[in-house]
Amino acid sequence: MKHLLGLNPLSAADITALLDRAETYVGVGVGDVPKRDDLKGKLIVTLFFEPSTRTKISFQLAARRLGGDVQDFSPGGSSTSKGETFIDTVRNIEAMGIDAVIVRHTSSGAPEMLTRHLQKHVSVINAGDGSHEHPTQGLLDILTIRQRKGTIAGLTVALVGDILHSRVARSNIHGLTKLGAKVIVCGPPTLVPPEVRQFGVEVADDLDDILPRCDVVNLLRVQFERQRSAFFPSVGEYAHLFGMNGGRMKRAKSDVLILAPGPINRGVEITPDVADGPNSAILAQVENGLAVRMAVLATTAGGGRG
Amino acid sequence: MKHLLGLNPLSAADITALLDRAETYVGVGVGDVPKRDDLKGKLIVTLFFEPSTRTKISFQLAARRLGGDVQDFSPGGSSTSKGETFIDTVRNIEAMGIDAVIVRHTSSGAPEMLTRHLQKHVSVINAGDGSHEHPTQGLLDILTIRQRKGTIAGLTVALVGDILHSRVARSNIHGLTKLGAKVIVCGPPTLVPPEVRQFGVEVADDLDDILPRCDVVNLLRVQFERQRSAFFPSVGEYAHLFGMNGGRMKRAKSDVLILAPGPINRGVEITPDVADGPNSAILAQVENGLAVRMAVLATTAGGGRG
Amino acid sequence: MKHLLGLNPLSAADITALLDRAETYVGVGVGDVPKRDDLKGKLIVTLFFEPSTRTKISFQLAARRLGGDVQDFSPGGSSTSKGETFIDTVRNIEAMGIDAVIVRHTSSGAPEMLTRHLQKHVSVINAGDGSHEHPTQGLLDILTIRQRKGTIAGLTVALVGDILHSRVARSNIHGLTKLGAKVIVCGPPTLVPPEVRQFGVEVADDLDDILPRCDVVNLLRVQFERQRSAFFPSVGEYAHLFGMNGGRMKRAKSDVLILAPGPINRGVEITPDVADGPNSAILAQVENGLAVRMAVLATTAGGGRG
Known part of the structure; x- marks a missing residue:
């Protein structure tokens, strides 16, 4: 190579x-x-x-x-x-x-x-x-999943947030599907481009709906510094609909793996209790x-x- | 440690x-x-x-x-x-x-x-x-004094200038008093907090008054970039009251040691003849x-x- | 040294x-x-x-x-x-x-x-x-010429452009004349100081006039970021009068060596076909x-x- x-x-x-x-x-x-x-x-x-x-x-x-x-x-x-x-x-x-x-x-x-x-x-x-693409970010996400879950094939992995602007999402999609995972992309309809279906992923706009099926949830960062137009009504509403928090953790699988490419916005895409909790692999991602x-x-x- | x-x-x-x-x-x-x-x-x-x-x-x-x-x-x-x-x-x-x-x-x-x-x-x-605090600055000041004077205990050391905002002053006060020096803090009353007396230092507002007693004079930098409000009327007046210059050197002990943590403002807290003179240890401070x-x-x- | x-x-x-x-x-x-x-x-x-x-x-x-x-x-x-x-x-x-x-x-x-x-x-x-002066730039220009032409003595080298503000021009003039080259400085009269003649160089303001005699043409960069006053009417006119392009290459010696200290302004002092052509030594200059x-x-x- x-x-x-x-x-x-x-x-x-x-x-x-x-x-x-x-x-x-x-x-x-x-x-x-x-x-x-x-x-x-x-x-x-x-x-x-x-x-x-x-x-x-x-x-x-x-x-x-x-x-x-x-x-x-x-x-x-x-x-x-x-x-x-x-x-x-x-x-x-x-x-x-x-x-x-x-x-x-x-x-x-x-x-x-x-x-x-x-x-x-x-x-x-x-x-x-x-x-x-951001291939090394994709690889480190996948490596972290493989370390914690033993394999990639057969897992259900949700990518949550701004899929439209996210090179991290694209590298994850390509890497995970090639290795046999089922990928669900989930975000506000304005931030999920319909073309993404061509890569064999499922498209969702209700996190609570898909959450019970997920082995891994990868919370894309809300890129406030890039958001030029208003793709979602407010930060509060984003957190309410797509943020990972203690309540959602209870409805997820008990061993769900939480990833976030960082730097994280605490209280937006992830609450502190989840970011610092036992299901989070955020710091392992950095090491990987x-x-x-x-x-x-x-x-x-x-x-x-x- | x-x-x-x-x-x-x-x-x-x-x-x-x-x-x-x-x-x-x-x-x-x-x-x-x-x-x-x-x-x-x-x-x-x-x-x-x-x-x-x-x-x-x-x-x-x-x-x-x-x-x-x-x-x-x-x-x-x-x-x-x-x-x-x-x-x-x-x-x-x-x-x-x-x-x-x-x-x-x-x-x-x-x-x-x-x-x-x-x-x-x-x-x-x-x-x-x-x-x-700025402990390594305190240590390097004290090391420089010890090299030039042989000891710290028993020395009289003046810290001159903006004591209120100065972490350098605080680290000097703690280090010097622990090692047995007498410390005098001297500056405009607006820049010398009364609480500093709790650390066992003498407080003065007239440099000419204390100068003859000092073995060491440490001239704190006037931090123009931090001064948000007017703690002293003018740079000229500061230099006149608290700047070290040739005239003041004549009224000090002949072997007085002059320190300044730098970067120095020539003509404000110190005049060039003093900064570059034989009593100055400014460059030794950098090396230390x-x-x-x-x-x-x-x-x-x-x-x-x- | x-x-x-x-x-x-x-x-x-x-x-x-x-x-x-x-x-x-x-x-x-x-x-x-x-x-x-x-x-x-x-x-x-x-x-x-x-x-x-x-x-x-x-x-x-x-x-x-x-x-x-x-x-x-x-x-x-x-x-x-x-x-x-x-x-x-x-x-x-x-x-x-x-x-x-x-x-x-x-x-x-x-x-x-x-x-x-x-x-x-x-x-x-x-x-x-x-x-x-910018002596290492002068040396690397001269080294590149020596590598390509075998010697410096006897060569005719044109320095083209803003001679007035150029430390690169000055170092080239000193180095090349000491080693026996004939140097011609060529640029808009406003950018060629008359005093430069004291260094034994020829002064010209018509590139086409001198071009057939040149073994080397060193195209000084137009320093848009330094140009405070208007020394030449427009970029287009500068390129027309002093820029090296395919047409001028045909009127130059077939083995003329083209140098430019970079970063180059493509289309101003040099056109892409010349910069990337066989007579250009621009990247060799960087290596040298x-x-x-x-x-x-x-x-x-x-x-x-x-």
């Missing part, structure tokens, strides 16, 4: 191989577990055109725990404000001698475009492009994020097995 | 142990003196909610000179602007596998609150919280800052002797 | 030595070519008072590929906004124990001023000061930038041969 642009282009075997490899990286470089050298001598570049400290640092730590060298090129009012094109920026970075570029961009397809303009040996890893990103970097830029 | 939240909770023996350890780190990693490995394999995180390039870098260099890995998580319009709580932010950082977090926050008590929410193995180091922070990191996160 | 302040103070032998050393560093630390340890144990500081992600990172990668430790101190609304002077800032950085400072500043002469205020062992490297900066750092801060 040279690049990771999304989970849609991958086979079930590809995804399983990445998950298996990620399992071997859990905890590497933490506490007394030494780092590895899968990326020794490699220069890994982060290039984030949208702000996201957390995902960027997760990738950077992952690369360093595999012995890689990391350089951030994310623009902060620099060359991009000097009128240079996206491709020129990346070609210039490439000319400094890099092995992989981890890119986040507001435009869907930007990482794929890069693969057509860079030299053959440079790996491109999608860290989120527009509303297209590192393992998944190590697996992706080792597989693409490390010349690895995957 | 697991955490460093302030100098007030420490005993004189604790403080002396930190100072003694710091002495052994002066110059480590500089020039031909090799780095050490007290923090080998440890991930140290800086999390500054107030801007301070200099203190942050001092901590980062200190950690790296002890062989530690450093990652900055200071927000720059990222997740915190996405509505996440302080505790969620830190728990997420913790889930990436860290050994210590160095935190600066506008709220007094924020570091202490962290110790109650993080896992047991994570050390919390206060890099300045509200107007509460590294040694003190190495001692604190090694003692808390290094599983060290302290 | 202790400092690098510009190419004007250097002899032809100095420049040639730097270029020769740079040749040995091309590709070091890239792919399977291991890093070196010329800067092992050295702390190299970047201090950019003007934003320039690319040049800063080029220097940082260069230092790290020679085994140096790198710390960025570039202000981002920190201490400099707290009222501290430039010299105090640098003295404070110096007190943390550094070996070299790479400085970019809006004021011409700022790096030279630093050499008079820092301790003897600290090297100062000019990364661009006002409209004075790393090699040149390694040579400069090793020669100044590495105690090296240069």
Whole structure:
């Protein structure tokens, strides 16, 4: 695997191989577990055109725990404000001698475009492009589910919230259905695009209706900072209809697994008692994020097995 | 010692142990003196909610000179602007596998609150919280005094300026009085809270009156960027009443030691001839800052002797 | 060589030595070519008072590929906004124990001023000061020319565009004329200062007139972000008169070498077909930038041969 642009282009075997490899990286470089050298001598570049400290640092730590060298090129009012094109920026970075570029961009397809303009040996890893895909988030969600439930095939997984704008939802849908899960997308009708049915998912607009059937509920973040028009009447109504809270937990399966890609809005998509309760795997997701990103970097830029 | 939240909770023996350890780190990693490995394999995180390039870098260099890995998580319009709580932010950082977090926050008590929410193995180091404490600044001031004067006990030390808002003043007061110095706080009455007398310090509002008795004068920075209301009539009047200048140096002891935590406002709390003169230890403070922070990191996160 | 302040103070032998050393560093630390340890144990500081992600990172990668430790101190609304002077800032950085400072500043002469205020062992490297010099850009342009043309002496090199504000032009003029090239500066009369003739260059205002004689054309970037007053009527007219395009390429020598210091404005100083064509060495310039900066750092801060 040279690049990771999304989970849609991958086979079930590809995804399983990445998950298996990620399992071997859990905890590497933490506490007394030494780092590895899968990326020794490699220069890994982060290039984030949208702000996201957390995902960027997760990738950077992952690369360093595999012995890689990391350089951030994310623009902060620099060359991009000097009128240079996206491709020129990346070609210039490439000319400094890099092995992989981890890119986040507001435009869907930007990482794929890069693969057509860079030299053959440079790996491109999608860290989120527009509303297209966010494959490492999908992988870490799926890894967390697999750890807690033992398998993916046969599970019923609800994705709740803003499906329309969510690249996290898309990567989850592709990865989970390929591995044999039943996926239900559930949200306000304005935020659930009808086309999503083509991917073989069930569409619902009443969380209470589907909740008793779910093995996993993944609560997408309400992206207040992106919401330009009013897709739902109020935060209070959203929380009432689609937020996970103590009352809903009683109507769910007792071992329902609660995921949330964070940063969470407490009291909106999830109440504190649920976020901090025994069914929540929110912090395990963060830890798995590192393992998944190590697996992706080792597989693409490390010349690895995957 | 697991955490460093302030100098007030420490005993004189604790403080002396930190100072003694710091002495052994002066110059480590500089020039031909090799780095050490007290923090080998440890991930140290800086999390500054107030801007301070200099203190942050001092901590980062200190950690790296002890062989530690450093990652900055200071927000720059990222997740915190996405509505996440302080505790969620830190728990997420913790889930990436860290050994210590160095935190600066506008709220007094924020570091202490962290110790109650993080896992047991994570050390919390206060890099300045509200107007509460800035313990490493206190330690580096005291180390500089001890180097120049041989001891702390019996010295008369004036803290001059804005005592009310100054966490540097508080940490100096606690550390110096515990080690047996006499502390005089001196500033405009609006900027010297009467409660400060409870810590056993003398309160003055006329610098010229107390100056002849002082062995050390520590000139707190006028924090123009924090001054919301008019606590003193004008910069000129402040400099006239509380600024250290050549005239005042003549009325002070010939070996008076001049400290200033910087960045200094030349011509306000200190004139250039004094700042650059033989009694000034301003640059020694910076150098000692590294040694003190190495001692604190090694003692808390290094599983060290302290 | 202790400092690098510009190419004007250097002899032809100095420049040639730097270029020769740079040749040995091309590709070091890239792919399977291991890093070196010329800067092992050295702390190299970047201090950019003007934003320039690319040049800063080029220097940082260069230092790290020679085994140096790198710390960025570039202000981002920190201490400099707290009222501290430039010299105090640098003295404070110096007190943390550094070996070299790479400085970019809006004021011409700022790096030279630093050499008079820092301790003897600290090297100062000019990364661009006002409209004075940008010596490593000059060196990388010259290295690229030498690689492609075999020599500098006897070549005719045109510098096209805004000569008045360009430190890149000045460093090119000094370096190229010292090595025996004939330099023609060509631009709108408002942007070509008459004093430039003192350096032995030819002044032209008609690109088409001089183009057939040129072995190299170096297209200075139109700095839209600096242009405060209207030095030329419109972008369209500038491109028409001074932009390199396919039509002009036909009237140039068939092996004319096209350089541009970037980030380029496609369609202004250069059209895409020329920028991406066989005569362009734009990406080679970026790669050579790393090699040149390694040579400069090793020669100044590495105690090296240069």
